[in-house]
Amino acid sequence: MIVTVAAVYDRRRSQTAATVGHGLHMVMKWLLLILALISVTACHDSVQTEQPKASDPPDGWAGTYAYSGSAGETAGGTPVAVGYRLVLADKAPGEGTLIIRGYQTDETLRCEITGTKDKIEIKFRSYASGKTTNEFGVQQHQPGSVLFTLERVPPGKQEKLLTNWKSLRPDTAKSESGEYFTKISGA
Amino acid sequence: MPTLNGSVGKGGHNRADDARLVQQLLNRYRGPSATLLPVDGVVGSQTLLAIEDFQHRVMLMKKPDQLVSPDGPAFKALCGGDTLVFKIAWGSKISPAFKQKAICICDALQVPVDFLMSAMAFESGETFSPKVTNAAGSGAVGLIQFMPNTAHALGSTTEKLAAMSAPQQLDYVEKYFSPRRGKLKTLEDVYMTILYPAAIGSSPAATLFAKPGVTYTQNVGLDANRDGKITVQEAAAKVRAKFQKGVLPGYLG
Numbered sequence: 431m432i433v434t435v436a437a438v439y440d441r442r443r444s445q446t447a448a449t450v451g452h453g454l455h456m457v458m459k460w461l462l463l464i465l466a467l468i469s470v471t472a473c474h475d476s477v478q479t480e481q482p483k484a485s486d487p488p489d490g491w492a493g494t495y496a497y498s499g500s501a502g503e504t505a506g507g508t509p510v511a512v513g514y515r516l517v518l519a520d521k522a523p524g525e526g527t528l529i530i531r532g533y534q535t536d537e538t539l540r541c542e543i544t545g546t547k548d549k550i551e552i553k554f555r556s557y558a559s560g561k562t563t564n565e566f567g568v569q570q571h572q573p574g575s576v577l578f579t580l581e582r583v584p585p586g587k588q589e590k591l592l593t594n595w596k597s598l599r600p601d602t603a604k605s606e607s608g609e610y611f612t613k614i615s616g617a
Numbered sequence: 618m619p620t621l622n623g624s625v626g627k628g629g630h631n632r633a634d635d636a637r638l639v640q641q642l643l644n645r646y647r648g649p650s651a652t653l654l655p656v657d658g659v660v661g662s663q664t665l666l667a668i669e670d671f672q673h674r675v676m677l678m679k680k681p682d683q684l685v686s687p688d689g690p691a692f693k694a695l696c697g698g699d700t701l702v703f704k705i706a707w708g709s710k711i712s713p714a715f716k717q718k719a720i721c722i723c724d725a726l727q728v729p730v731d732f733l734m735s736a737m738a739f740e741s742g743e744t745f746s747p748k749v750t751n752a753a754g755s756g757a758v759g760l761i762q763f764m765p766n767t768a769h770a771l772g773s774t775t776e777k778l779a780a781m782s783a784p785q786q787l788d789y790v791e792k793y794f795s796p797r798r799g800k801l802k803t804l805e806d807v808y809m810t811i812l813y814p815a816a817i818g819s820s821p822a823a824t825l826f827a828k829p830g831v832t833y834t835q836n837v838g839l840d841a842n843r844d845g846k847i848t849v850q851e852a853a854a855k856v857r858a859k860f861q862k863g864v865l866p867g868y869l870g
Contacts, residue, residue: 498831498832498835500835501755501756501757501764502751502753502754502755503751503753503755503838504740504751504755504757504762505740505741505742505744505749505750505751505757505762506739506740506741506742506762506855507739507838507855508739508740508762508811508812509835509836509838509839510755510757510762510764511832511835511836513831513832531813531814531815532813532832533764533811533812533813534761534763534764534766534767534793534811534814535766535767535814536813536814536815564770565796566770566771566772566792566793566795566796568769568770568771568772570769570770599766600766601755601756601764601765601766
């Protein structure tokens with residue numbers, strides 16, 4: 431920023447050198463440098479004093495979570511079963527992948543993960559292709575919409591993992607909220 | 618009517634469209650224990666041997682030439698003696714409008730029409746009804762038993778789909794299959810598009826679900842030999858049975 435301000439000033443100085451005295455130039459240059467330094471210091475202070483927000487990448491959720499549900503059979507006798515696998519990598523906090531496979535389904539969704547150590551929101555970002563429309567060209571989820579939440583209740587050693595379905599509601603899920611996902615691997 | 622533009626087989630022109638037609642017709646004469654030909658438009662040793670087997674076993678030719686020509690006896694025999702009407706599996710159980718549309722969408726999708734008809738026969742309990750559901754209430758409806766989430770993914774609902782005529786609902790069957798256009802060459806592939814799309818292109822011997830596992834438990838009814846493994850071929854066995862039934866006299870039409 432200082433370099434940029436100084437460079438701009440230097441260009442202007444060359445254009446006006448014929449009409450303005452050297453002393454005045456020096457004063458203006460110092461004034462600009464002081465202003466730039468104040469601006470940088472203010473930015474630095476604001477970063478340091480910023481408090482953690484609920485939308486920061488949550489800690490302690492890395493791992494793989496799975497839910498597999500069944501909805502009975504079709505008229506012909508095909509079992510209707512769909513599996514959901516949520517992968518939250520330690521190396522990419524705030525990001526997740528939801529893989530849905532089973533009856534009439536083969537989708538991979540890129541997700542944004544926000545929340546706290548006790549509760550996270552899994553938000554739709556895009557499909558694996560990078561598109562926000564599905565393979566049939568239909569927009570089922572808006573980017574940023576909450577697909578579901580995972581909550582540790584009550585937090586502690588005996589905690590259970592509660593799923594609250596939002597814009598994603600599996601046909602196999604009988605209620606809007608309940609114990610669906612379980613952690614199958616990870617820290 | 619079935620149109621063969623060039624010869625298929627040993628020394629033939631072997632155009633892909635013609636080869637697909639011949640492969641599809643040959644499959645109607647494969648025994649229940651024989652492996653169905655992939656309908657891929659490629660004339661390889663499997664197709665040549667299938668032509669030879671047909672000429673030998675069905676046409677009773679003493680010296681099979683492994684060639685099917687547009688005006689030759691093998692093509693006429695493959696068409697059941699009638700080259701003026703294109704008959705399809707389960708064709709006598711559906712309306713002419715349904716049949717015509719099924720042929721059109723299968724052409725567009727490059728899906729063998731007999732395979733799709735067999736899958737729909739299985740899923741709809743042989744009714745080909747757009748309204749049919751499972752009595753136990755899975756929520757699935759219609760020709761390929763669209764689940765509510767599938768209907769939503771296609772931009773519709775199961776209620777709207779159930780209110781359509783069967784030919785109208787075929788538009789949604791086409792839409793559902795369209796991302797896999799040109800990739801479905803076997804009966805197993807067509808059925809996997811419904812049961813478990815991630816397995817499309819897998820070998821028939823590939824294991825889909827194995828014990829112990831939730832998915833195995835959920836699909837245990839497909840484990841015909843109860844060996845703790847459900848292969849692609851095993852999962853598709855009931856659809857294969859519908860195929861065999863659908864090409865019998867009284868069903869083919």
